[in-house]
Amino acid sequence: MSRYVEILFRFWIRFVLLLVVMPALVASAFVVFFPSYKATSALWVDYPTYFGARFTPVGWNQYLTPAQNESDSLTQLMSTTSFVGTLTDRLAASGTVTDPVERRSVLGSIYTTLRVNATGSHLMVLSVSCDRKAVCVAILNETIALFRDQETKLEQDQADIGISFLSSELTQAQASQKAAEDALSKYLAANPTLRADPTTAAAYPELARLMADLQTRRANVADLQGSLSQAEYLSSASARLVEIGPRVMDAPHISNDGLLGDGQSLKRALVAAAVCITIGGGYLVLVTWLDKTARDTRELERRLKVRVITSIDKMRQLEHLAVE
Amino acid sequence: MSEQRLESRVRDLADSIEEALRPQTFGHGFAARTPGTEQARSITLPAWFIDRCRRAYLSVPYDSPSRVLGVTSANHGEGKTSVAIGIATAMAADTQEATLLVECDLERPSFYHQFGLSSKGGLSEWLDGMSPLRVARSAYLPNLVVVPSGAPHSDPARLLYQLSESNMFAELKPRFRNIVFDLPPSLDIAYSSLASKLADHLLLVVRYGVTLVEDIQKVIYLLGPERVSGIVLNATEYRTPGWLRRLL
Numbered sequence: 189m190s191r192y193v194e195i196l197f198r199f200w201i202r203f204v205l206l207l208v209v210m211p212a213l214v215a216s217a218f219v220v221f222f223p224s225y226k227a228t229s230a231l232w233v234d235y236p237t238y239f240g241a242r243f244t245p246v247g248w249n250q251y252l253t254p255a256q257n258e259s260d261s262l263t264q265l266m267s268t269t270s271f272v273g274t275l276t277d278r279l280a281a282s283g284t285v286t287d288p289v290e291r292r293s294v295l296g297s298i299y300t301t302l303r304v305n306a307t308g309s310h311l312m313v314l315s316v317s318c319d320r321k322a323v324c325v326a327i328l329n330e331t332i333a334l335f336r337d338q339e340t341k342l343e344q345d346q347a348d349i350g351i352s353f354l355s356s357e358l359t360q361a362q363a364s365q366k367a368a369e370d371a372l373s374k375y376l377a378a379n380p381t382l383r384a385d386p387t388t389a390a391a392y393p394e395l396a397r398l399m400a401d402l403q404t405r406r407a408n409v410a411d412l413q414g415s416l417s418q419a420e421y422l423s424s425a426s427a428r429l430v431e432i433g434p435r436v437m438d439a440p441h442i443s444n445d446g447l448l449g450d451g452q453s454l455k456r457a458l459v460a461a462a463v464c465i466t467i468g469g470g471y472l473v474l475v476t477w478l479d480k481t482a483r484d485t486r487e488l489e490r491r492l493k494v495r496v497i498t499s500i501d502k503m504r505q506l507e508h509l510a511v512e
Numbered sequence: 513m514s515e516q517r518l519e520s521r522v523r524d525l526a527d528s529i530e531e532a533l534r535p536q537t538f539g540h541g542f543a544a545r546t547p548g549t550e551q552a553r554s555i556t557l558p559a560w561f562i563d564r565c566r567r568a569y570l571s572v573p574y575d576s577p578s579r580v581l582g583v584t585s586a587n588h589g590e591g592k593t594s595v596a597i598g599i600a601t602a603m604a605a606d607t608q609e610a611t612l613l614v615e616c617d618l619e620r621p622s623f624y625h626q627f628g629l630s631s632k633g634g635l636s637e638w639l640d641g642m643s644p645l646r647v648a649r650s651a652y653l654p655n656l657v658v659v660p661s662g663a664p665h666s667d668p669a670r671l672l673y674q675l676s677e678s679n680m681f682a683e684l685k686p687r688f689r690n691i692v693f694d695l696p697p698s699l700d701i702a703y704s705s706l707a708s709k710l711a712d713h714l715l716l717v718v719r720y721g722v723t724l725v726e727d728i729q730k731v732i733y734l735l736g737p738e739r740v741s742g743i744v745l746n747a748t749e750y751r752t753p754g755w756l757r758r759l760l
Contacts, residue, residue, distance in 0.1 A: 190752065190760040197751035482718045482725055485745055491725060492732060494716070497571035497742030500564040500595070502720070502749045 190484050195476045204366045206468030211461035218457035224317050224341055226450030227324030229332065230438035231312045247342070255306035262304045262312075262335050271338065273296050275330055284326040294323060302331065312434065321442045326441035331332065336434070347423030354419055358412040365405035365433055372398045549619035557598050565598030566606065572713050572741045578685050579603065579717040582711025584695040584704065584735070586727040590719035591746040593622055596694035599715075603690040604656035610652075615661040616675075618668035619696065623660035634662020638748075639671045657688075668696075676709045697732040705734060709737045713741040720748040 196203050233254035248257045265271045275293055279285045285294050288365060301317040314331060318324045375398055380389055382395060389396040448454045482488055485496040559678055569581060583596040596613065604611035611615075615623045615635065624631045629648055638645040650656040665671060684691065693711050698704040714735055718728055732740055750757060 190757065193756065193760060194750065194752050197753075200751070202687050219592060328602075477719075478725050480726060481721050482723045482728060482745065483721055486744060488718070488728070489724070489746070492728060492743070494737065494740050495571070495742045496745050497569040497715070499745040499748045500561060500591075503558065503561065503594075503748040 191479070191487065192472060192476050195472060195479065196485060199475065203468060203472065206420070206471060207465055210468070211464040214464050215457035215461040218460050219453050222453055222456060223319055223447075224449045224452035224456075225319070225321045225324050225445075226315055226317045226443050226452075227321070227328050227330045227440050228313060228315045228438070228443045229436065229440040230307075231258070231314065231332070231434040232437045233310050233312055233434045237267045253306065253309035255308060255310050255312045259304045259306040259312050261339065262314075262331075265304055265335060265338055266298075266304070268330075271334065275327070275334055278330045278334065279323070279326055282330070284323055290320075290323075294318060294327070298327060302327065308465065314440075315443075317452055321445070324442060325440045332434075332440075333438065343423070347419065350452065351416065351423065354412060354416040358416055361405065361409045361412050365409050367404070368398070368402040368405045372402050538570060557594070557601060561594075562598050562602050562605070565729040566602035567601045568595070568715060568742065568744050571602055572715070574713070576712070578689050578691070580685065580691045580693075580710075581656065582693040582695045582708055582713060582714045583717060584708060584730045584731070585697050585717040585719070586699045586723050587697050588620065588700050589696070590717050590723055592697070592717040593617075593626070595715070595717050595744055595746060596692050597626070598623070600658075600665055600690070601653065603649070603692065604653045607690060608655060609687040609689040610668060610687060611656045611692070612659065612684065612688040613656065613692045613694065614659040614710075615694045616672070616695060617696040617701070618661050618665045618671060619701065621661040621664060623658060623694075627658055627660070627715050629660055632686040634660040635675075636665040636668070636671055638662070639674055640665075668701075669706065672703050672706045676706050681710060698734055699727055708735055708739070714739050715742055716740050716743055717744045717746050719746050722747075 207404050235254055247261055249260075252260065272295065275298060276285070276291060279294060280291060285291050297316060297318040303315050305313050305315075307313050314328055316324055316327045316331075318327065333361075375395060376382060376384060378394075379392075382392060384395065385400055386399075389399050485499060488494075488496050569579065572579070572581065581599060583592045583599065585592040593615075600611055600730035603609075615621060618636050621631070621634065623629065624634075627648055629646070633643045633646045635645070637643040646660060647661070648658040648660065650658065681691065691711075693707070695707045695711070695714075696704045698708070698716075699706075716728065716731060716735075728743070752760075
């Protein structure tokens, strides 16, 4: 230990440079030239019953809170390449990120630092870290807008499929109803004495069958029409819900605006300083290890098993064997 | 025959050193009464340095009344000569007893430079029988006698073998309570193990931030761990504040 301390003091300029000056410079450079800011935004998500209807938007889990449902959807979307690609394209289109190098850096930031957390039952917090304040805010703004667009489109697609299916079913049901009506009319024309009422039908089984068939077909058409109306209502309602549902409570803003930003740059600076100190420490160990000369009395006694009976300080030149 | 000659010269040497230690008045320069004895230039080491060296020699557990210490290092330039001089100075000043400081690094002598002596004549020449032993005496610590190694020799291993086999220091021990050998560096010089036999206790000087721990391990292995009484960590230059070092 004393050898290390002695080497430290012997080459103190070198070690001050390696262990103090260089880490301080590197850490300062990291803070100044590689800043990191964090933008956050808070969104409020309501239950769909807010609209007075009993339905759930696409992908909603009734056992989760609205905030959990939305954050789950957004998290899944954010992990898709198309979402991130569209986001960066939008940023480029808006003129926020024009440099290709910065674009790659932003892409990395989105993948690694864009986070969405459900805080409580309705509050959803979005955050992202990057090296420019304006870019951070723009990323969140575009994320919210893109999320809404994607959700609306998803709802619309889902509704279109449902409405299309019900419409085709209704067309078929209406055709069947028309055929049943035609068959009944033809039967009544062939038997002019008969009337299409339950009393007459009780005496004529064929009439009863045709009337029952027509009734079934009409009920089917009415049922499908109801379903189609419901589907159209749900489609528009859920699309509206998605559009206006997550309300922006806190607009995207930089949470720590100071020199140290979100603290990431400070962390990086500390890591860089630690690396410099490790290098300095390694150099100290190396220099001490390479120095095989006699320096420490306790070490000499331990290694050689011979007493060091005295230590004589180095004489200054004038003192050395001065002659009278 | 040569051994007999050396022994007789050793006795002569002991007598000359004893003679050199008798109270006498030096003038300026080399005004020595005894042939081969001259006045060494006084070396002023900082008081704190001497104090640290004092701590070093006092920490050694001596097993006889005389203190015969060898100071060595792994390589050249780690400060063993300064420490040896500091220890000898502290011993001489503290005990006021006759103290002998002998330079045994026959390849890279430095005492002549540090004590202001001429480079010719010293332990090497005396061992070769070419000249009487030069003995220098400190002006301010008259009980401290210095023996320089002389000019660099081409065959120092032979000389040191001769020296280690002779009874020179057995002869000198009764006359000098304190003997300090400035030994050659143990890894740089092959004959250093011969030289290290001259001393009863060895101190290993290690230069802070220069000497490799591996080299120290080798030296301790070469000399024998039981012979190394301690390590002197020289030229420390801690940058860590004292209070922090005490905490660690």
